[in-house]
Amino acid sequence: MLIDMYSKKIFNLAYQFTGSYETSEDLTQEIFIKVHNSLHKYDIGRNFNSWILTLSRNFLIDHYRKTKLETKKRTKFDDHYLDSEGHTDPEKKVLENQSKKTVWKGLKSLSPDVRMAVILRDIQEKKYEEIAEIMSSPLGTVKSRVNRGRIQLADAIKDQKEKNNEMHTY
Protein backbone atom coordinates (compact mmCIF):
# COMPACT_ATOMS: atom_id res chain seq x y z
CA MET A 1 0.00 0.00 0.00
CA LEU A 2 2.83 2.36 0.95
CA ILE A 3 4.62 1.46 -2.27
CA ASP A 4 1.50 1.95 -4.41
CA MET A 5 0.84 5.34 -2.88
CA TYR A 6 4.32 6.82 -2.74
CA SER A 7 6.67 5.04 -5.15
CA LYS A 8 5.73 7.25 -8.11
CA LYS A 9 5.99 10.45 -6.06
CA ILE A 10 9.39 9.55 -4.63
CA PHE A 11 10.76 8.33 -7.93
CA ASN A 12 9.67 11.51 -9.71
CA LEU A 13 11.14 13.71 -6.98
CA ALA A 14 14.44 11.81 -7.26
CA TYR A 15 14.39 12.01 -11.05
CA GLN A 16 13.59 15.71 -11.13
CA PHE A 17 16.31 16.32 -8.56
CA THR A 18 19.09 14.16 -9.99
CA GLY A 19 18.12 14.16 -13.65
CA SER A 20 19.38 10.59 -13.97
CA TYR A 21 16.84 7.80 -14.52
CA GLU A 22 19.04 4.91 -13.34
CA THR A 23 20.29 6.76 -10.25
CA SER A 24 16.69 7.68 -9.38
CA GLU A 25 15.66 4.02 -9.48
CA ASP A 26 18.48 3.13 -7.08
CA LEU A 27 17.68 6.09 -4.85
CA THR A 28 13.97 5.20 -4.74
CA GLN A 29 14.90 1.74 -3.46
CA GLU A 30 17.22 3.17 -0.84
CA ILE A 31 14.61 5.71 0.26
CA PHE A 32 12.02 2.94 0.69
CA ILE A 33 14.46 0.90 2.80
CA LYS A 34 14.95 4.00 4.94
CA VAL A 35 11.19 4.59 5.13
CA HIS A 36 10.62 0.99 6.27
CA ASN A 37 13.33 1.28 8.89
CA SER A 38 12.12 4.66 10.15
CA LEU A 39 8.39 4.00 10.32
CA HIS A 40 8.60 3.56 14.10
CA LYS A 41 9.93 7.13 14.36
CA TYR A 42 6.92 8.60 12.58
CA ASP A 43 5.04 11.04 14.80
CA ILE A 44 1.35 10.22 14.41
CA GLY A 45 0.42 13.92 14.76
CA ARG A 46 2.38 14.84 11.66
CA ASN A 47 1.19 14.76 8.07
CA PHE A 48 2.47 11.45 6.66
CA ASN A 49 2.88 12.84 3.13
CA SER A 50 5.13 15.65 4.43
CA TRP A 51 7.03 13.20 6.65
CA ILE A 52 7.84 10.84 3.78
CA LEU A 53 8.79 13.75 1.48
CA THR A 54 11.02 15.27 4.19
CA LEU A 55 12.77 11.93 4.56
CA SER A 56 13.17 11.67 0.77
CA ARG A 57 14.41 15.27 0.48
CA ASN A 58 17.00 14.73 3.26
CA PHE A 59 18.14 11.50 1.64
CA LEU A 60 18.49 13.08 -1.81
CA ILE A 61 20.42 16.10 -0.53
CA ASP A 62 22.72 13.90 1.60
CA HIS A 63 23.32 11.68 -1.43
CA TYR A 64 24.02 14.73 -3.58
CA ARG A 65 26.59 16.01 -1.08
CA LYS A 66 28.28 12.62 -0.82
CA THR A 67 28.48 11.89 -4.52
CA LYS A 68 28.56 15.39 -6.01
CA LEU A 69 25.88 14.63 -8.54
CA GLU A 70 26.40 17.94 -10.26
CA THR A 71 29.39 16.41 -12.02
CA LYS A 72 27.15 13.83 -13.65
CA LYS A 73 25.10 14.62 -16.70
CA ARG A 74 21.35 14.94 -16.51
CA THR A 75 19.47 12.60 -18.83
CA LYS A 76 18.27 14.34 -21.97
CA PHE A 77 14.77 15.67 -21.57
CA ASP A 78 13.47 13.70 -24.55
CA ASP A 79 14.64 10.37 -23.21
CA HIS A 80 11.88 9.86 -20.70
CA TYR A 81 9.51 12.76 -21.19
CA LEU A 82 7.55 12.35 -24.36
CA ASP A 83 5.75 15.42 -25.66
CA SER A 84 3.21 16.31 -23.04
CA GLU A 85 -0.04 18.05 -23.81
CA GLY A 86 0.35 21.68 -24.80
CA HIS A 87 0.10 23.83 -27.87
CA THR A 88 -1.38 22.33 -31.01
CA ASP A 89 0.57 24.79 -33.13
CA PRO A 90 3.75 22.84 -34.12
CA GLU A 91 5.97 25.95 -34.04
CA LYS A 92 4.81 26.90 -30.53
CA LYS A 93 5.18 23.29 -29.46
CA VAL A 94 8.79 23.28 -30.60
CA LEU A 95 9.43 26.47 -28.60
CA GLU A 96 7.64 25.01 -25.57
CA ASN A 97 9.74 21.86 -25.71
CA GLN A 98 12.86 23.99 -26.17
CA SER A 99 12.06 25.87 -22.91
CA LYS A 100 11.39 22.57 -21.13
CA LYS A 101 14.74 21.23 -22.27
CA THR A 102 16.47 24.42 -21.13
CA VAL A 103 14.92 24.45 -17.64
CA TRP A 104 15.49 20.70 -17.26
CA LYS A 105 19.16 21.22 -18.04
CA GLY A 106 19.24 24.45 -16.02
CA LEU A 107 18.06 22.67 -12.85
CA LYS A 108 21.55 21.13 -12.70
CA SER A 109 23.14 24.52 -12.11
CA LEU A 110 20.95 25.30 -9.08
CA SER A 111 22.24 24.60 -5.58
CA PRO A 112 20.55 21.55 -3.98
CA ASP A 113 18.25 23.54 -1.67
CA VAL A 114 17.24 26.01 -4.37
CA ARG A 115 16.68 23.16 -6.83
CA MET A 116 14.51 21.24 -4.35
CA ALA A 117 12.44 24.36 -3.57
CA VAL A 118 11.86 25.06 -7.29
CA ILE A 119 10.92 21.41 -7.99
CA LEU A 120 8.44 21.30 -5.12
CA ARG A 121 6.88 24.65 -6.02
CA ASP A 122 6.87 24.80 -9.81
CA ILE A 123 6.90 21.17 -10.94
CA GLN A 124 4.99 19.53 -8.12
CA GLU A 125 2.91 22.67 -7.43
CA LYS A 126 3.01 22.45 -3.65
CA LYS A 127 2.07 25.30 -1.31
CA TYR A 128 4.89 27.32 0.22
CA GLU A 129 3.84 26.25 3.73
CA GLU A 130 4.10 22.57 2.79
CA ILE A 131 7.50 23.13 1.16
CA ALA A 132 8.71 24.89 4.32
CA GLU A 133 7.63 21.84 6.34
CA ILE A 134 9.25 19.37 3.94
CA MET A 135 12.48 21.35 3.82
CA SER A 136 12.43 22.20 7.54
CA SER A 137 13.13 25.82 6.61
CA PRO A 138 11.41 29.13 7.40
CA LEU A 139 8.73 30.26 4.95
CA GLY A 140 10.72 33.38 3.95
CA THR A 141 13.80 31.29 3.13
CA VAL A 142 11.75 28.97 0.92
CA LYS A 143 10.16 31.88 -0.97
CA SER A 144 13.52 33.50 -1.53
CA ARG A 145 15.04 30.19 -2.75
CA VAL A 146 12.19 29.72 -5.22
CA ASN A 147 12.61 33.27 -6.50
CA ARG A 148 16.38 32.82 -6.85
CA GLY A 149 15.92 29.53 -8.71
CA ARG A 150 13.38 31.04 -11.11
CA ILE A 151 15.70 33.96 -11.88
CA GLN A 152 18.56 31.54 -12.63
CA LEU A 153 16.33 29.49 -14.92
CA ALA A 154 15.07 32.66 -16.59
CA ASP A 155 18.69 33.60 -17.27
CA ALA A 156 19.25 30.14 -18.81
CA ILE A 157 16.23 30.72 -21.08
CA LYS A 158 17.60 34.15 -22.05
CA ASP A 159 21.00 32.61 -22.93
CA GLN A 160 19.29 29.92 -25.00
CA LYS A 161 17.27 32.52 -26.88
CA GLU A 162 20.42 34.52 -27.63
CA LYS A 163 22.13 31.36 -28.94
CA ASN A 164 19.12 30.59 -31.14
CA ASN A 165 19.15 34.16 -32.51
CA GLU A 166 22.87 33.88 -33.31
CA MET A 167 22.23 30.63 -35.16
CA HIS A 168 19.42 32.22 -37.18
CA THR A 169 21.67 35.17 -38.04
CA TYR A 170 24.38 32.96 -39.56
Next chain:
Amino acid sequence: MKCTHIEPYLSPYLEKELRPEKMSQIENHIKTCPDCAELLSNIKEARAALAGIPEIEISRSLKKTLYKIPRKRFKLSFDFLFKPALQPILAAATVMITVITLYSMNPEREQINKTINQHIHMGYSKIERLYARAESLTNTLAGYKESVLFSIKNIDFFWEKND
Protein backbone atom coordinates in the same frame (compact mmCIF):
# COMPACT_ATOMS: atom_id res chain seq x y z
CA MET B 1 13.71 51.97 -7.90
CA LYS B 2 16.83 50.01 -8.92
CA CYS B 3 16.53 46.74 -10.87
CA THR B 4 18.42 44.84 -8.13
CA HIS B 5 15.74 45.95 -5.67
CA ILE B 6 13.02 44.65 -7.96
CA GLU B 7 14.39 41.09 -8.31
CA PRO B 8 13.32 39.77 -4.86
CA TYR B 9 9.76 40.94 -5.57
CA LEU B 10 9.34 39.32 -8.98
CA SER B 11 7.97 35.98 -7.76
CA PRO B 12 5.68 37.54 -5.14
CA TYR B 13 4.52 39.95 -7.86
CA LEU B 14 3.69 37.08 -10.23
CA GLU B 15 1.91 35.22 -7.46
CA LYS B 16 0.07 38.39 -6.40
CA GLU B 17 1.35 38.19 -2.86
CA LEU B 18 2.29 41.87 -2.52
CA ARG B 19 0.37 44.76 -1.04
CA PRO B 20 -1.47 46.87 -3.69
CA GLU B 21 0.95 49.83 -3.42
CA LYS B 22 3.99 47.51 -3.88
CA MET B 23 2.25 45.79 -6.79
CA SER B 24 1.77 49.09 -8.60
CA GLN B 25 5.34 50.15 -7.78
CA ILE B 26 6.72 46.98 -9.43
CA GLU B 27 4.29 47.29 -12.31
CA ASN B 28 5.38 50.88 -13.01
CA HIS B 29 9.05 49.90 -12.94
CA ILE B 30 8.50 47.00 -15.33
CA LYS B 31 6.66 49.29 -17.78
CA THR B 32 9.68 51.58 -17.96
CA CYS B 33 12.52 49.03 -17.69
CA PRO B 34 12.99 46.66 -20.65
CA ASP B 35 15.55 44.51 -18.78
CA CYS B 36 13.20 43.77 -15.89
CA ALA B 37 10.31 43.25 -18.32
CA GLU B 38 12.43 40.68 -20.19
CA LEU B 39 13.43 38.97 -16.93
CA LEU B 40 9.81 38.77 -15.82
CA SER B 41 8.77 37.35 -19.18
CA ASN B 42 11.54 34.72 -18.97
CA ILE B 43 10.52 33.82 -15.40
CA LYS B 44 6.97 33.29 -16.65
CA GLU B 45 8.33 31.08 -19.44
CA ALA B 46 10.47 29.11 -16.97
CA ARG B 47 7.48 28.57 -14.67
CA ALA B 48 5.31 27.43 -17.57
CA ALA B 49 8.05 25.07 -18.75
CA LEU B 50 8.51 23.61 -15.25
CA ALA B 51 4.75 23.18 -14.84
CA GLY B 52 4.74 21.28 -18.14
CA ILE B 53 7.18 18.63 -16.93
CA PRO B 54 4.95 15.60 -16.47
CA GLU B 55 5.05 12.97 -13.73
CA ILE B 56 6.36 9.75 -15.24
CA GLU B 57 5.35 6.20 -14.42
CA ILE B 58 7.85 4.00 -12.64
CA SER B 59 9.10 0.86 -14.33
CA ARG B 60 7.63 -2.54 -13.48
CA SER B 61 11.02 -3.85 -12.46
CA LEU B 62 11.43 -1.04 -9.91
CA LYS B 63 7.99 -1.68 -8.44
CA LYS B 64 8.81 -5.39 -8.21
CA THR B 65 12.07 -4.64 -6.39
CA LEU B 66 10.30 -2.27 -4.01
CA TYR B 67 7.80 -4.99 -3.04
CA LYS B 68 10.70 -7.26 -2.15
CA ILE B 69 12.07 -4.83 0.45
CA PRO B 70 11.58 -6.47 3.84
CA ARG B 71 9.66 -4.58 6.51
CA LYS B 72 12.71 -4.15 8.65
CA ARG B 73 16.23 -4.84 7.57
CA PHE B 74 18.46 -5.51 10.52
CA LYS B 75 22.01 -4.75 9.77
CA LEU B 76 24.98 -4.90 12.07
CA SER B 77 26.26 -1.39 12.40
CA PHE B 78 29.30 -0.16 14.28
CA ASP B 79 28.53 3.51 13.68
CA PHE B 80 27.97 4.07 17.41
CA LEU B 81 31.69 3.42 17.97
CA PHE B 82 32.50 6.69 16.23
CA LYS B 83 30.38 8.85 18.52
CA PRO B 84 32.59 11.52 20.16
CA ALA B 85 31.08 10.80 23.59
CA LEU B 86 32.54 7.30 23.49
CA GLN B 87 36.10 8.42 22.70
CA PRO B 88 37.40 8.64 26.35
CA ILE B 89 35.93 5.21 27.13
CA LEU B 90 37.48 3.74 24.00
CA ALA B 91 40.86 5.31 24.86
CA ALA B 92 40.73 3.87 28.38
CA ALA B 93 39.71 0.46 27.02
CA THR B 94 42.64 0.56 24.57
CA VAL B 95 45.09 1.31 27.39
CA MET B 96 43.63 -1.51 29.51
CA ILE B 97 43.83 -3.98 26.64
CA THR B 98 47.46 -2.97 25.96
CA VAL B 99 48.44 -3.41 29.64
CA ILE B 100 46.67 -6.78 29.89
CA THR B 101 48.30 -7.97 26.65
CA LEU B 102 51.77 -6.85 27.77
CA TYR B 103 51.24 -8.62 31.09
CA SER B 104 49.89 -11.89 29.72
CA MET B 105 52.54 -12.13 26.98
CA ASN B 106 55.44 -11.24 29.29
CA PRO B 107 57.86 -14.19 29.88
CA GLU B 108 58.67 -12.82 33.38
CA ARG B 109 55.09 -12.93 34.44
CA GLU B 110 55.91 -14.93 37.60
CA GLN B 111 58.33 -12.23 38.72
CA ILE B 112 55.73 -9.54 38.04
CA ASN B 113 53.15 -11.50 40.08
CA LYS B 114 55.63 -11.83 42.92
CA THR B 115 56.40 -8.09 42.91
CA ILE B 116 52.70 -7.25 42.79
CA ASN B 117 52.03 -9.62 45.74
CA GLN B 118 54.90 -8.10 47.67
CA HIS B 119 53.56 -4.59 47.11
CA ILE B 120 50.06 -5.62 48.07
CA HIS B 121 51.34 -7.19 51.32
CA MET B 122 53.47 -4.15 52.09
CA GLY B 123 50.50 -1.94 51.54
CA TYR B 124 48.35 -4.19 53.71
CA SER B 125 50.83 -4.16 56.62
CA LYS B 126 51.13 -0.36 56.32
CA ILE B 127 47.38 -0.09 56.62
CA GLU B 128 47.43 -2.42 59.68
CA ARG B 129 50.07 -0.29 61.37
CA LEU B 130 48.17 2.86 60.60
CA TYR B 131 45.03 1.31 62.02
CA ALA B 132 46.84 0.27 65.21
CA ARG B 133 48.22 3.81 65.64
CA ALA B 134 44.79 5.24 65.10
CA GLU B 135 43.42 2.90 67.78
CA SER B 136 46.08 3.92 70.32
CA LEU B 137 45.35 7.58 69.56
CA THR B 138 41.66 6.94 70.21
CA ASN B 139 42.51 5.33 73.56
CA THR B 140 44.72 8.28 74.54
CA LEU B 141 41.96 10.71 73.59
CA ALA B 142 39.46 8.66 75.61
CA GLY B 143 41.80 9.04 78.61
CA TYR B 144 41.96 12.79 78.12
CA LYS B 145 38.20 12.88 77.71
CA GLU B 146 37.67 11.75 81.32
CA SER B 147 39.95 14.45 82.70
CA VAL B 148 38.53 17.16 80.35
CA LEU B 149 34.98 16.34 81.45
CA PHE B 150 36.04 16.34 85.07
CA SER B 151 37.71 19.75 84.65
CA ILE B 152 34.67 21.24 82.88
CA LYS B 153 32.41 19.93 85.61
CA ASN B 154 34.48 21.65 88.28
CA ILE B 155 34.98 25.01 86.60
CA ASP B 156 33.96 27.79 88.91
CA PHE B 157 32.02 30.04 86.49
CA PHE B 158 30.78 32.61 89.02
CA TRP B 159 33.81 32.72 91.26
CA GLU B 160 31.75 31.45 94.10
CA LYS B 161 33.55 31.32 97.35
CA ASN B 162 33.64 27.80 98.60
CA ASP B 163 34.82 28.69 102.01
